[in-house]
Amino acid sequence: MQTIENQTFTKKRIELDGTQFQNCTFVECLLVYKGTDGTAMNGCQLDNTGFAFEGNAAKTIELLAAMHKGGFAELVEATIATIRGEEVQQPGTAQA
Structure with missing residues (x-):
């Protein structure tokens, strides 16, 4: 790099x-x-x-926006919380 x-x-x-x-x-x-x-x-x-x-990164943002609007807001919000460095349990995963 x-x-x-x-x-x-x-x-x-x-x-x-x-x-x-x-x-x-x-x-x-x-x-x-x-x-x-x-x-x-x-x-x-x-x-x-x-x-x-732009490009692939823009497609990822479009996917997250569509998921958020399409009934998967909890999953998208958990992903954003992870980006912020917050400890969250992703929906659909078991706790360790």
Whole structure:
């Protein structure tokens, strides 16, 4: 994975896939994740910067939205809680 350190990006479209950002600043940028490779952002700052999903990542978001609307809100909410680092029991799984 490529590493970019200590850079400031202004008014740019930044594709995140395959890149690790360390101590970077993004000012009025659009961060885009396509889901083709991993990414990491450590010690970075965002200033009026947006985030978008495209390609495979967008399809995953569409699936989660459809599941949420289609009667599986509990499962989607548990997934989001896991992303937040909360300990939750996924619906349909036995406790250990």
